[in-house]
Amino acid sequence: MARRNDHSREELQSMAIDAARAIISQEGIEGVSARKVAQKIGYTVGTLYQSFENIHDLVLHANAFTLSELLAELDVAAGASRDPQQRVLKIAETYLRFAEGHERQWAAVFRHSLPRGHIMPDWYQARVDALFALLENALRTLAPRRSRQSIQLASRTLWSSVHGICILHTGDKLFSDSIASPQALLQSLVKHYLHSWLNEGKSG
Amino acid sequence: MARRNDHSREELQSMAIDAARAIISQEGIEGVSARKVAQKIGYTVGTLYQSFENIHDLVLHANAFTLSELLAELDVAAGASRDPQQRVLKIAETYLRFAEGHERQWAAVFRHSLPRGHIMPDWYQARVDALFALLENALRTLAPRRSRQSIQLASRTLWSSVHGICILHTGDKLFSDSIASPQALLQSLVKHYLHSWLNEGKSG
DNA sequence: AGCATAATTGAACAATGTTTAATATTCAAG
DNA sequence: CTTGAATATTAAACATTGTTCAATTATGCT
Numbered sequence: 001m002a003r004r005n006d007h008s009r010e011e012l013q014s015m016a017i018d019a020a021r022a023i024i025s026q027e028g029i030e031g032v033s034a035r036k037v038a039q040k041i042g043y044t045v046g047t048l049y050q051s052f053e054n055i056h057d058l059v060l061h062a063n064a065f066t067l068s069e070l071l072a073e074l075d076v077a078a079g080a081s082r083d084p085q086q087r088v089l090k091i092a093e094t095y096l097r098f099a100e101g102h103e104r105q106w107a108a109v110f111r112h113s114l115p116r117g118h119i120m121p122d123w124y125q126a127r128v129d130a131l132f133a134l135l136e137n138a139l140r141t142l143a144p145r146r147s148r149q150s151i152q153l154a155s156r157t158l159w160s161s162v163h164g165i166c167i168l169h170t171g172d173k174l175f176s177d178s179i180a181s182p183q184a185l186l187q188s189l190v191k192h193y194l195h196s197w198l199n200e201g202k203s204g
Numbered sequence: 205m206a207r208r209n210d211h212s213r214e215e216l217q218s219m220a221i222d223a224a225r226a227i228i229s230q231e232g233i234e235g236v237s238a239r240k241v242a243q244k245i246g247y248t249v250g251t252l253y254q255s256f257e258n259i260h261d262l263v264l265h266a267n268a269f270t271l272s273e274l275l276a277e278l279d280v281a282a283g284a285s286r287d288p289q290q291r292v293l294k295i296a297e298t299y300l301r302f303a304e305g306h307e308r309q310w311a312a313v314f315r316h317s318l319p320r321g322h323i324m325p326d327w328y329q330a331r332v333d334a335l336f337a338l339l340e341n342a343l344r345t346l347a348p349r350r351s352r353q354s355i356q357l358a359s360r361t362l363w364s365s366v367h368g369i370c371i372l373h374t375g376d377k378l379f380s381d382s383i384a385s386p387q388a389l390l391q392s393l394v395k396h397y398l399h400s401w402l403n404e405g406k407s408g
Numbered sequence: 409a410g411c412a413t414a415a416t417t418g419a420a421c422a423a424t425g426t427t428t429a430a431t432a433t434t435c436a437a438g
Numbered sequence: 439c440t441t442g443a444a445t446a447t448t449a450a451a452c453a454t455t456g457t458t459c460a461a462t463t464a465t466g467c468t
Contacts, residue, residue, distance in 0.1 A: 043447075044448055045448090049426070054425075055424095055425065055426090113232075116231075152384055153389065157384075160371070161364065161368050163372060167364070184357060185360055188361045192396070193393065193396045195396075195400040249456085249457080250418080251415075254414095258457075
């Protein structure tokens with residue numbers, strides 16, 4: 001029996017989250033089970049249920065970690081380019097690269113669904129909001145005079161679209177023939193959407 | 205014991221698929237289980253396994269049905285508008301409306317993942333390809349002189365983007381504040397992307 | 409009617425999430 | 439240092455999952 005003070009409650013939590021992340025990255029989210037996580041950290045299932053409400057709770061923590069990693073990379077990308085338009089493209093490309101490089105982790109974030117009736121916890125929603133805010137800020141510097149509403153509309157349109165391109169590219173491979181690379185799709189999207197969006201009002 | 209000739213193999217299959225679809229539309233894909241489907245059609249689990257390889261196979265058939273429904277609605281939408289650009293928007297809006305109106309069915313299509321190593325069957329991939337072809341055709345009539353490659357690139361970019369908007373709108377409600385409606389996002393996307401795409405080469 | 413074929417069942421298996429009584433460990437008080 | 443209260447941990451149990459398969463039952467042909 002593991003001694004009580006071998007690990008604090010916090011240590012145990014982060015050990016479990018790490019274990020879950022390891023399983024996800026190797027076998028995908030379907031491979032995660034309470035017993036497997038417990039065995040990986042040298043405890044039994046019951047102990048897990050003292051730190052996590054249920055298995056969804058544990059997965060949610062693992063996914064939050066993934067979101068934080070993603071946010072960190074996007075933050076770097078957002079700061080790298082001088083040209084604001086290049087910055088938007090860079091963000092999109094970094095998002096795609098992350099999805100490719102952490103395919104199972106990333107899939108886990110968007111495949112996982114909470115049990116019915118449960119709502120997303122604040123600490124999780126906060127991470128998601130931070131992602132959206134990132135692109136919103138990039139657009140704000142790109143078009144400082146546009147209204148808040150206009151910028152929100154554009155940033156969400158772009159974000160959803162980039163997300164859609166990544167979704168359809170990774171994993172399920174919905175496109176049977178791979179003539180157009182996802183990078184090309186991103187480039188086409190950002191270029192054309194921004195081109196028209198930036199000229200809106202000027203010539204119409 | 206159900207008599208052998210009560211239902212032919214084909215009848216049994218379609219009964220099972222209908223049952224699965226009913227469960228999906230009521231409880232979502234997580235609610236589908238072999239026993240529940242079997243009980244709904246008045247047979248036992250074992251019988252299901254004579255018509256379907258495994259539970260994923262059954263879900264796949266249910267999802268294919270959903271794709272066919274979607275394709276039918278999109279076909280109508282594509283024929284409704286005279287103006288080719290309006291047609292593209294109409295397709296996108298119809299896609300969104302379908303996702304909203306058949307939320308669980310639609311989520312089942314994109315949440316379901318095959319067991320590792322299994323590839324998507326041809327009869328399923330064919331339905332997916334038909335969806336893509338629909339938008340591709342709309343773009344072809346919109347810009348008949350563009351190269352095949354250019355049209356493929358644009359149609360996939362648009363399709364992925366529309367898909368992304370629908371994904372982020374339904375179910376998980378990733379946008380915590382709902383200032384911009386998904387319809388507004390679609391409109392913004394189609395309008396701006398097409399505007400720039402159509403003028404490409406003319407002014408640059 | 410009897411027989412071969414095949415559909416259907418029911419029970420079994422391992423693995424899943426989750427709960428809980430029993431046990432082991434720690435820490436503080438005497 | 440011992441005792442006892444508090445609590446971390448375990449092991450076993452439960453229901454439910456997907457899947458298989460020998461046994462049973464219905465069918466159709468001779």
